[in-house]
Amino acid sequence: MKKSIALLVFMLCSFGAFSQSFTGKWKTIDDKTGEEKSIVEIYEQNGKLYGKVIEILTANKDAKCEKCKGNNKGKPIKGMVIIKDLEKDDDAYSDGTIIDPNSGKEYKCAMELDGSNQLEVRGYIGIQALGRSQTWVRAN
Numbered sequence: 001m002k003k004s005i006a007l008l009v010f011m012l013c014s015f016g017a018f019s020q021s022f023t024g025k026w027k028t029i030d031d032k033t034g035e036e037k038s039i040v041e042i043y044e045q046n047g048k049l050y051g052k053v054i055e056i057l058t059a060n061k062d063a064k065c066e067k068c069k070g071n072n073k074g075k076p077i078k079g080m081v082i083i084k085d086l087e088k089d090d091d092a093y094s095d096g097t098i099i100d101p102n103s104g105k106e107y108k109c110a111m112e113l114d115g116s117n118q119l120e121v122r123g124y125i126g127i128q129a130l131g132r133s134q135t136w137v138r139a140n
Contacts, residue, residue: 022049022093022111025139026119027057031132039139040082042119049093049111051083053101067104077101083109098123107131 023044028037039055056063056078063077072080086096086109098109100123107123108131114120117138124131 020113020116022113022119025054026051026136027139028121028136029134031134038077040136042083047088049083049086049096050081051098052081053077053079063101065099065101065104068099068101069104069106072099072104086111 023042025039025041028040029035030037036057038053038057040051041054042049042051044050061078064074065072065077065080066074068075080099080101082099082101084097086093089095089110092110092112094108094110096109097106098121099106107125108128110122110124110128112120112122114135119136119138120133121136122128122131122133
């Protein structure tokens with residue numbers, strides 16, 4: 001009986017951990033306008049998280065990152081890796097970067113799950129208190 005209860009608890013904890021995944025497709029929502037902007041696929045590579053724009057939800061589906069610097073300058077936003085090198089930090093991820101394709105600026109980035117279907121994404125300069133957050137929702 002004790003083994004059955006222990007197995008059940010283990011399975012429930014494993015399911016809870018699985019459902020609390022950062023990876024997957026997320027709908028980005030502008031924190032100022034509330035407008036749905038894009039779908040970003042977050043994936044793990046070599047123990048770090050990355051995020052790539054896989055769909056544009058606004059009218060300009062062929063938008064390019066004209067204000068970006070370096071290799072991203074003038075490149076299509078769709079297909080662009082905008083989140084790079086996020087490292088596991090307890091129940092969150094941090095120490096990576098995020099690009100705002102509208103401004104072309106790169107910020108430090110941190111992410112934290114709020115339940116299984118909301119992701120708090122924070123872009124900042126210097127310390128996290130000096131930044132802004134967006135809530136992204138899991139895309140179906």
